[in-house]
Amino acid sequence: MCLLTGCRSDTYINILTTMSKYHKIPLIHSLATTRRAVLGLLIAVLLMAPSAASAAGHDEGGSLDVKGIIFEHLGDGYGWEVPFSHTDRIPLPVIVRSEDHNWFCFSSAGLTEKTETVDPESGKTHHALEPVVKTIERDGKTYRFLIAHESANKDKVVEIFDLTPAEQKELDARLADEKKTGDVDLGVQVIDGYVYYDGKYYREYRPLDLSVTKNVAALFIAVILVIAMVFGLVGFYRRKGMRAPRKGMGFFEMLVGFIYNDTIKATLGDKTKKFAPYLLTVFFFILVMNIVGLIVIFPGGANLTGNIAVTLVLALCTFIITNIFGTKHYWKEIFWPDVPLFLKFPLPIMQLIEVFGIFTKPAALCVRLFANMMGGHMIVITLTLLIFILGAFGAAVVGLTTVVSVLFTIFMLLLDVLVSFIQAYVFTLLSTLFISMAQIDEEEHHAKEDKGDSAAESKDLAELAAQKELISREAAEMDLK
Amino acid sequence: MELFTPDFGLVFWMFVAFILLFLVLAKWGWPVIIKMMDQRANTIDQGVEDARKAKEQLDNARAEAQKYVKEAQARQAEMLREAAKMKTDIIEEARNEAQAAAKKEMDAARLAIEQARKEAELSFRNEVGRFSIDIAEKMMRERMSDNKAQTELVNKLLDEIEKN
Numbered sequence: 001m002c003l004l005t006g007c008r009s010d011t012y013i014n015i016l017t018t019m020s021k022y023h024k025i026p027l028i029h030s031l032a033t034t035r036r037a038v039l040g041l042l043i044a045v046l047l048m049a050p051s052a053a054s055a056a057g058h059d060e061g062g063s064l065d066v067k068g069i070i071f072e073h074l075g076d077g078y079g080w081e082v083p084f085s086h087t088d089r090i091p092l093p094v095i096v097r098s099e100d101h102n103w104f105c106f107s108s109a110g111l112t113e114k115t116e117t118v119d120p121e122s123g124k125t126h127h128a129l130e131p132v133v134k135t136i137e138r139d140g141k142t143y144r145f146l147i148a149h150e151s152a153n154k155d156k157v158v159e160i161f162d163l164t165p166a167e168q169k170e171l172d173a174r175l176a177d178e179k180k181t182g183d184v185d186l187g188v189q190v191i192d193g194y195v196y197y198d199g200k201y202y203r204e205y206r207p208l209d210l211s212v213t214k215n216v217a218a219l220f221i222a223v224i225l226v227i228a229m230v231f232g233l234v235g236f237y238r239r240k241g242m243r244a245p246r247k248g249m250g251f252f253e254m255l256v257g258f259i260y261n262d263t264i265k266a267t268l269g270d271k272t273k274k275f276a277p278y279l280l281t282v283f284f285f286i287l288v289m290n291i292v293g294l295i296v297i298f299p300g301g302a303n304l305t306g307n308i309a310v311t312l313v314l315a316l317c318t319f320i321i322t323n324i325f326g327t328k329h330y331w332k333e334i335f336w337p338d339v340p341l342f343l344k345f346p347l348p349i350m351q352l353i354e355v356f357g358i359f360t361k362p363a364a365l366c367v368r369l370f371a372n373m374m375g376g377h378m379i380v381i382t383l384t385l386l387i388f389i390l391g392a393f394g395a396a397v398v399g400l401t402t403v404v405s406v407l408f409t410i411f412m413l414l415l416d417v418l419v420s421f422i423q424a425y426v427f428t429l430l431s432t433l434f435i436s437m438a439q440i441d442e443e444e445h446h447a448k449e450d451k452g453d454s455a456a457e458s459k460d461l462a463e464l465a466a467q468k469e470l471i472s473r474e475a476a477e478m479d480l481k
Numbered sequence: 482m483e484l485f486t487p488d489f490g491l492v493f494w495m496f497v498a499f500i501l502l503f504l505v506l507a508k509w510g511w512p513v514i515i516k517m518m519d520q521r522a523n524t525i526d527q528g529v530e531d532a533r534k535a536k537e538q539l540d541n542a543r544a545e546a547q548k549y550v551k552e553a554q555a556r557q558a559e560m561l562r563e564a565a566k567m568k569t570d571i572i573e574e575a576r577n578e579a580q581a582a583a584k585k586e587m588d589a590a591r592l593a594i595e596q597a598r599k600e601a602e603l604s605f606r607n608e609v610g611r612f613s614i615d616i617a618e619k620m621m622r623e624r625m626s627d628n629k630a631q632t633e634l635v636n637k638l639l640d641e642i643e644k645n
Contacts, residue, residue, distance in 0.1 A: 074484060076491065154483070209490045216494040223502045230510040237517045242524060256514055276515065277507035285502060309487035313495040374484070 064388055073381050074303050074374060077214045078108035078147060078157065083297045087114045087129045090298070092217055096207040098143050098159050108211070110134040111147050111157065133160065133197070145207075150188045150196035153206050158195055160202035167203055218302030219310070222289045229284065259283050259428060267432045268439065275435050278321060282314060283428040290373060290420030294413060305423070306374030308366070315366035318431040323358065326438035334358070361434050365427060372423050376416040383409045 079089025091109035098104060113132045116125050131147040148158045163171065171194055178189045188196045195204040212220075229252055236245050245253055264279050265272045289304040304310050334354040337344065344350045383405045390401045625631050 071484070076488060209488075210493055211490055212494070213488075213490065215491050219491075219494060219498050223498050226502060227505060227510075230506055230514065234510060234513045237513065242517065242521050244521065253514070253518065257518055260515060260518075277511045278503060280511050281499075281503045281506050285499065307487075307491065308485055309491040310495050312487050313492055313499060317499065 064385075064391075066385055066389060069385060070378065070381055074306060074377055075155070076302075076307070077155070078111060078211060080214045080217065080298065081301070087127045089129070092212050092214065094145070094157055094209075094211040096145065096157055096159070096209050096211065098207055099205045102138065102143070104136060104138075104143065104145070106134060106136065106145075111145065131197070146195065146197060146202075148195045148197075148204060150190055151194070151204055152190060152192050153195075153204065156206065157209055157211065158204040159207050160195060160197070160204055163201060163203055171201055215302050215304055215307055215310070218292060218300070218304050219289075221299055222285065222292055222304065225288050225292065226281075226284050229288075255284075255287075256280065259425075263425075263429055264432055267436045271436075271439055274325075275321070275432070278317070279428050279432055279435075282317070282431060283424050286314065286369065286427055287420060287424040290424060291417070293373065293377070294416055294420065303374065303377050305369055306377050308370045311366045311370040314369070314427070315362040318365060318434060319359075319362035322362075322431075322434045322438045325435070327441050329441050330438040361430075365430055369423050369427050372419055376412065376419055380409055380412050380416070383412065 077089075078094060079091055082088040082090060089108070089112065091107040093105055094108050094111065095103070095105045111131060111134050112129050115128050115130050117128070118125050131149060134145045136143045136145070144160050145157055146160050148154060148156055151158065171191060174191050175189055178191070190196070191201070193204065194201045196202075233245065233249055233252060233256075236249055244250065259280055260272075260276060264276050268275055286305060289310070292300045293302060293304050293306065295301060335351055337350050337354060339350050386405045387398060387402050390398050625634070
């Protein structure tokens, strides 16, 4: 997703500057040919761009860590990438609890360091962001934290300790073990419980980590946006009374009306008031998180709803609400459903299925949102990376790939906007359904059926009476004439 | 796979953030918005209903006004007709009265003339009678100046009485 925040953002700058340079030319042409000329220029510019791209790729040694880039964009981070920079990050607070239960809070800027290395062949400087040890002194003790790279806790903050002789012995034994089993020398061995850093192994402890990471910060931004939207509308009402809002707020109000009247009210009926706040909050929170995730630069770009932790919490909330407010009849339907006896006794087949269903429903909610959003992000970033993957095949191939992949990327992003709405809506709709299924009372269940019949009957009668009256009135009129 | 293992820190913050968001919005956000939207919908419904009623009333009022106008026009025409009739009546009456008065006057005049004529006739007759008696007296005196004529007359008168 984070197209412009990627490592190759300089390519896009090239495209933009070249475009702005050539963009004046079409003005000379007549109006009729202008559009075609612009299109042609765009393609020409795009075809020129790859040479810059392959040059940029060459700077970093030619090899491209595609998997690393994709996972960096899909995953979380302790800092927030700045557009058009490889090494700058917006620092965010790291909050961790050390092994001896002390809380630490420091800036994530202290965990990384910009390095400059000069390539002896080309003489170009190469910038990189390297992890460094953050050392904190407290009460005469020294605490050291590090973003682990060669460790089981990759890209997470760990507390590191020097090895004791006993640990050193154990580590040596395990390293020897690994060497025996491994066929190829993979370089640094990742040993559970140890982290390799700067030529040395340390014992690592993964602290309780409540850091405000990129995703957490994006979460707060989404919360603020939702609150701003809602209270913007509330403020509008306070100022303008009952007048209808226009433009953005009107759209927001329309969405509220759509979700509240057509989805929640239509499904939950007289229990709407009880559950509507939760469902509305869920819809707008997911929608805002989805849309903000699609924005490429700073306030957006975090793959929030494509993170299973976020969708898990949302699904868990629906699960809790469904089951806490579930009626007696709901539980009866689970443990003693209306099916032939042999299906529920002596072997509790139906009960097993029903109990399983309690958990699969929210799990499906969780995975659906997560997979859809992550998939969208992954396709976009992969399409973009395609340009650089094919960088080795010369300018012509890459030029074509660039055109195709940029067009596809735009298409996918637009599609993702649609998916953002659909997934937010589906999550809300299914939550509403699950909650409403747990809200049926037995009497109500039967009463509804009875009422339906009698209502239909009385409706028929009323219609008949009305018809009779109409006919008699017509007859009277005829008589009068 | 690190992608499929939820990170405890993120779960924790997500839980905190979501619960906070939910509490804040459930208390001060959604109820206000939903109430206002319902209220507005009701107001709009009410407005539509009111407008319909107002239009109905307006139509009724217009019909009523038309009715009154027509009525007034009818009454005006009636009054005009009545006035015209009254006018002709009055003129007729006046004329009749005048005629009657004139006739009376004439009758009276005629009567007076008649009376005068009768009186004149009477006095004329009296006059004529007196004249004739005078003449007859004079003639008698002349004729009865001798005795013979007197006896002749007496005889004649006696004859006449005897004959009767």
